[in-house]
Amino acid sequence: MSETQATQSSAQTETEIGPRIGDQVFEAMQASILNGEYRGGQRLRIRQLAAALGTSVMPVRESLARLEEVGLVETSPHRGAVVKTFTAEELLQIYSVRRILEVEATVQGAQRLDEVGRARLDEEFSAMESSLAHGDPAAYLDHDEELLATIYSAAGNPVLVETIRTLWLRCRAYKLVGARREMEAGDLNPLLKHQRHLMDAVDTGDAESAARVTGDSFDDAVSRIRSVLED
Structure with a gap:
């Protein structure tokens, strides 16, 4: 050569x-x-x-x-x-946008999720429980997001899912701190209850109920952020 x-x-x-x-x-x-x-x-x-x-x-x-x-x-x-460090006000703005997008993605996805997707929800939920049992909040969040993304992706709008994932990245640090606090408190139910209720709504084909569960999860998150803001 x-x-x-x-x-x-x-x-x-x-x-x-x-x-x-x-x-x-x-x-x-x-x-x-x-x-x-x-x-x-x-x-x-x-x-x-x-x-x-x-x-x-x-x-x-x-x-x-x-x-x-x-x-x-x-x-x-x-x-x-x-x-980047986000203020409570910035987090509230992000969660406001997320709520709009994710409720819509839930309504569309819950009505179109097929059997393969439903089986994936069970896998991700089990992985979430395992991550919590092993004290791994980062892995818990990974599987939580994949569970939600499975539902959202069923809506057939990749731009919607991509936008939601970008917003997840922006508030990941806050979500990680929140998950750690719940784990340290010893009560894991708050980290699993919304996902469990969401899966139940998907099973019944009740898109309205699924949207309500998603909305409730954001109401809880916003309440926690506001308490930080007041402090």
Whole structure:
């Protein structure tokens, strides 16, 4: 192989591998934020992250930009990149939008969910119970979201589901703290009751009842946020 061919081959390899490395770095950083390893307000230093992840600074820079796009990171001239911290007011705004979208997704999805989807609900619910039994709030939230996404996806509107998932990302840190508090209190029923009632409504084909359950879950969440705001 000539020198020119070797150079071209190397460039092609970097082009092929580069996007995969970038995605891996993004996914690793996103996971660290979502599972609470990177806390709200924590400064994200590019070179330290690159060293910890075993990569160059470029994929980290690109990942920070992507994380800012989905609302998990914010940047400022003086502090650089930090993990986004939401105020109670911002959370209320996010939950207000989520309520509108998720009630609609519940109504549409509950009426169209097939047997395969229904079986998936049982699998995710069992995984939620197992995650709680093992004291893993992050895994609990993962399975909770997949249970809901299974219902929402049955509506046949991928844009709706994608938008909801983006909003989940933006309030994940709050949801994680909430799940941890409930687990520490020793009463796991609040972490399972809405999903159980939602599955019952799906079984009866009662879209109105399913929508009411979804609405009630948001009312409870908003009540908790307001109590934080008052404090």
